[in-house]
Amino acid sequence: xxxxxxxxxxxxxxxxxxSQELVAGILSGLRATPVSADILICPPFTLTxxxxxxxxxxxxxxxxxxxxxxxxxxxxxxxEISAEMAADIGxxxxxxxxxxxxxxxxxxNTVVRAKAENVLKAGLTAIVCVGETLEERESGQALAVxxxxxxxxxxxxxxxxxxxxxxxxxxxxxxxxxxxxxxVAEMHASIRARLNDLLGHEAAERVRILYGGxxxxxxxxxxxxxxxxxxxxxxxxxxxxxxxxxxAETQK
Numbered sequence: 001x002x003x004x005x006x007x008x009x010x011x012x013x014x015x016x017x018x019s020q021e022l023v024a025g026i027l028s029g030l031r032a033t034p035v036s037a038d039i040l041i042c043p044p045f046t047l048t049x050x051x052x053x054x055x056x057x058x059x060x061x062x063x064x065x066x067x068x069x070x071x072x073x074x075x076x077x078x079x080e081i082s083a084e085m086a087a088d089i090g091x092x093x094x095x096x097x098x099x100x101x102x103x104x105x106x107x108x109n110t111v112v113r114a115k116a117e118n119v120l121k122a123g124l125t126a127i128v129c130v131g132e133t134l135e136e137r138e139s140g141q142a143l144a145v146x147x148x149x150x151x152x153x154x155x156x157x158x159x160x161x162x163x164x165x166x167x168x169x170x171x172x173x174x175x176x177x178x179x180x181x182x183x184v185a186e187m188h189a190s191i192r193a194r195l196n197d198l199l200g201h202e203a204a205e206r207v208r209i210l211y212g213g214x215x216x217x218x219x220x221x222x223x224x225x226x227x228x229x230x231x232x233x234x235x236x237x238x239x240x241x242x243x244x245x246x247x248a249e250t251q252k
Contacts, residue, residue, distance in 0.1 A: 002208050004037035004224065005164065005231035006248045007127065008238025009065060009095060009212075012044055019047045023054045025241030030059060030248070037231065037251035040093055041238065045081055052090025063093030063127070066101060069114035073122070083115075083122035094119045095233075097129045097153050099170045109152035116155045120162055127164040127210070127233070128154050130191070134171035142169075143190045150194040160199060160206030165191055166233040172213030174235060181226050184211055188228035217246035224250055 014022070023041070030039065042063040043051050052062045068080035086094055096119060097112035112128065119126040130149040132142040150165065167187055172178055179187075188209050195204035211223050212233030223229060237243040 002230045004251050006037045007040040007233045010043045029245035035248045035251050049089040061092050064091045065095050067094050069111050083118040087122045093125045095127045099131050112153040125162045129166045131168040131170050147194045160203035164208045166210040166212050168212035176214050178214050185226045220247040221250040
């Protein structure tokens with residue numbers, strides 16, 4: 001049985017004071033109402049170390065939003081942050097290949113896989129993001145596009161325990177639009193099948209597949225009840241303790 005994972009991606013939001021208040025609110029809520037899901041927050045890198053200290057001894061894990069694809073963990077890579085550096089300041093997860101990285105910075109499947117491989121080498125869990133655009137969805141290419149991303153973005157040297165795939169339909173991120181539960185079920189089943197092709201059945205069954213894209217308290221319970229949905233990657237709603245906790249508390 002795969003444990004649900006509720007992950008918050010803060011993106012480029014938050015200064016030190018903001019993060020302290022937000023983390024305190026989440027910790028307080030979890031103490032009042034424990035949940036059965038694993039909880040992860042991914043702040044901007046500048047806040048990762050302080051957040052990791054703040055949540056020490058709690059059920060909350062901390063991750064980073066990106067790592068370098070450089071072939072070495074140190075060296076002449078100005079501005080880059082290695083997976084080893086992330087691990088050194090308390091991160092245990094790393095998001096790679098988010099649609100914003102793919103769209104804004106032209107990250108290819110090859111780059112995303114290199115990043116994911118670096119994450120695994122550093123002893124962290126990789127969250128590999130995949131998803132289709134509205135044009136790809138409307139032209140009937142969604143399953144093929146996402147399947148290609150899974151096959152060429154996910155590392156193969158894993159038993160499945162340190163790999164998470166996050167399906168985020170690009171057209172649903174921050175728009176309030178959400179695919180139907182039937183669409184989500186179809187896509188997650190397809191992702192599981194591609195993971196089976198890539199990793200073999202046993203490893204594929206261990207990989208958690210998250211849904212992301214306008215997840216909020218009002219729709220979380222329904223989305224998280226869909227077959228093969230093993231949790232959620234949450235953007236805007238993770239910036240408000242009450243909203244993030246309401247989503248997590250659907251998994252009591």
